[in-house]
Amino acid sequence: METQGIESALTWIDWSLLFVYFGFVIWLGSHFGKKQTSSDHYFLGGRNLPGWAVGISIFATIISSWAFLGLPGKSFKDDIQFLMSIVPIPIAMWVCTKYFIPLFRNKVKLSAYEYLERRFGLFARFYGNIAFISGHIFKMGVVLMLMCKALGAMTGWNVDTLIVLIGLATITYTFFGGIEGVVWTDVTQGILLLGGGFVSILFLLFSGTAGPSEVLGTAYEAGKFKVADFSFDWNTISVYVMLAFGLNLYMAKYSTDQTVVQRYLLSPNEKEAGKSLWVSLAFMAAVWVIFINIGALLWAFYEVHPGLLPDTVRAEPDAVFAYFIGHQLPPGLTGLILAGLFAASMSTLSSDLNSLGSVVVDDFYNKIKKNATDTQRLRFSRASVLVSGIIGIFLAIALTRVQSIVDAAFWFASIMAGGMMGMFFVGLFTQRCSKPGLYAGLVVGVTFIVWATLTSPMDPNVATWYPKFSIHMFWLGPLGNIVVFVAAYLFSLVLTPGYVAPEGLTIYGKPRTGPAPEVLQRKEAAEDAS
Numbered sequence: 001m002e003t004q005g006i007e008s009a010l011t012w013i014d015w016s017l018l019f020v021y022f023g024f025v026i027w028l029g030s031h032f033g034k035k036q037t038s039s040d041h042y043f044l045g046g047r048n049l050p051g052w053a054v055g056i057s058i059f060a061t062i063i064s065s066w067a068f069l070g071l072p073g074k075s076f077k078d079d080i081q082f083l084m085s086i087v088p089i090p091i092a093m094w095v096c097t098k099y100f101i102p103l104f105r106n107k108v109k110l111s112a113y114e115y116l117e118r119r120f121g122l123f124a125r126f127y128g129n130i131a132f133i134s135g136h137i138f139k140m141g142v143v144l145m146l147m148c149k150a151l152g153a154m155t156g157w158n159v160d161t162l163i164v165l166i167g168l169a170t171i172t173y174t175f176f177g178g179i180e181g182v183v184w185t186d187v188t189q190g191i192l193l194l195g196g197g198f199v200s201i202l203f204l205l206f207s208g209t210a211g212p213s214e215v216l217g218t219a220y221e222a223g224k225f226k227v228a229d230f231s232f233d234w235n236t237i238s239v240y241v242m243l244a245f246g247l248n249l250y251m252a253k254y255s256t257d258q259t260v261v262q263r264y265l266l267s268p269n270e271k272e273a274g275k276s277l278w279v280s281l282a283f284m285a286a287v288w289v290i291f292i293n294i295g296a297l298l299w300a301f302y303e304v305h306p307g308l309l310p311d312t313v314r315a316e317p318d319a320v321f322a323y324f325i326g327h328q329l330p331p332g333l334t335g336l337i338l339a340g341l342f343a344a345s346m347s348t349l350s351s352d353l354n355s356l357g358s359v360v361v362d363d364f365y366n367k368i369k370k371n372a373t374d375t376q377r378l379r380f381s382r383a384s385v386l387v388s389g390i391i392g393i394f395l396a397i398a399l400t401r402v403q404s405i406v407d408a409a410f411w412f413a414s415i416m417a418g419g420m421m422g423m424f425f426v427g428l429f430t431q432r433c434s435k436p437g438l439y440a441g442l443v444v445g446v447t448f449i450v451w452a453t454l455t456s457p458m459d460p461n462v463a464t465w466y467p468k469f470s471i472h473m474f475w476l477g478p479l480g481n482i483v484v485f486v487a488a489y490l491f492s493l494v495l496t497p498g499y500v501a502p503e504g505l506t507i508y509g510k511p512r513t514g515p516a517p518e519v520l521q522r523k524e525a526a527e528d529a530s
Helices: 012-033 041-045 052-061 065-078 081-086 087-109 114-120 122-155 159-206 210-222 238-255 258-264 270-304 317-327 333-369 375-400 404-416 420-429 436-456 473-495 516-528
Strands: none
Touching: 012 159, 012 333, 012 420, 041 065, 041 159, 041 333, 041 375, 052 159, 052 258, 052 270, 052 333, 065 081, 065 270, 065 317, 065 333, 081 270, 087 114, 087 238, 087 258, 087 270, 087 420, 114 122, 114 210, 114 436, 122 159, 122 317, 122 333, 122 375, 159 210, 159 238, 159 270, 159 317, 159 333, 159 375, 210 270, 238 258, 238 420, 238 473, 258 270, 258 333, 270 317, 317 333, 317 375, 333 375, 420 436, 420 473, 436 473
């Protein structure tokens, strides 16, 4: 790219904003590090964090640099139909508030996958562990790599150096501050991300020679504000596939993902935990609306200001917003938006690190070393965060060199996480599903997901002797979970007729009331020991 880069355009104001941002998040992590005197506090923050702060943390955890760069790129290239994927989120919120928050607060100590062991045995918990750990290790590497590649293209800075610096900064405040430091840093980063998007919208509408009416009119006439396609086709992005994809994605995220489930345990009561979900919904909806419309407005902005956008950048839609930040924003705003981009990735990475540590400690270390002291658990907790972060850094560097690994990572994560929501749903919402039935259902479900993943990229016009998954890949998630649910239930009826799940592990029977969760946990631990 022959045009001037951000590196020469950054002013002392931009540099100051970036230094203040990094200094603040590292100081915040170190500040909360003084409170980390036990492994319980390191992962659960004393169970006394306000629901609104936890909600912003959930939002910042789910939204990553993909939203910052990918959403504008998608709508710059096409339209804003991806916005329909967030429409089903209130359904996921209601289900999780009514069923999953009480379940996790009353039946697990720390790990979401403890429920799978209670309901279906140790293998089910191990499957959940491996799916979560492998998927999130890959996700950390991909998020860090994509953000640093974008920043490298914008600034001219070395991508490997960016990966190491941003990775180490994130590890530092996560290592010292624990989940409490992560949550309050997420609050700062979430607000910064939202503010950066809002400022970008205003600048796109009110800067340049064209007024807001011309920019909006140009985007509207080009069909950039198309929200939904109601024609049904299994192979195209229609409103139906987006609704199914969004419901599956967010239902799985809010009901089975440790990064979110862990936050249900941070608030003092179920009411505050429920509030956190609806706060996260408000922030997430705002970010989706802002950033997907940024792409449509970017397209119109460069249409009414021809010559500002090089053809090389226009050919790569995901790079357009980054180019806009570096070349059209005035001094000060460039630094602010860059800090928002850092925040988008670092909030996701820090949450992944802490939650990976919680799973490793609760699901593996505590089982292997049952007589460990709390000091030993705290040390191992921090060590697991450090090791996970270093692995993520090396993986991100590797991904910059072998681009095909990105696709392999997503395929692997998709296969390993296949049917996770189906497992939780068949366990919680049915009484008849048994351990043998679930394991048989998982075999069927994973086989279906592997077959679909391996055959879907093929040209549907190519004839083969074996059947292909010839519909859009966005259907794979919902169908995979349905297959696991149905197969597990039917196999249970055949293999274990008459089986009924123990009371307290499904939504049926008397609701669990009485002692606080920590009292129940001590009681259940004594029962397990006996």
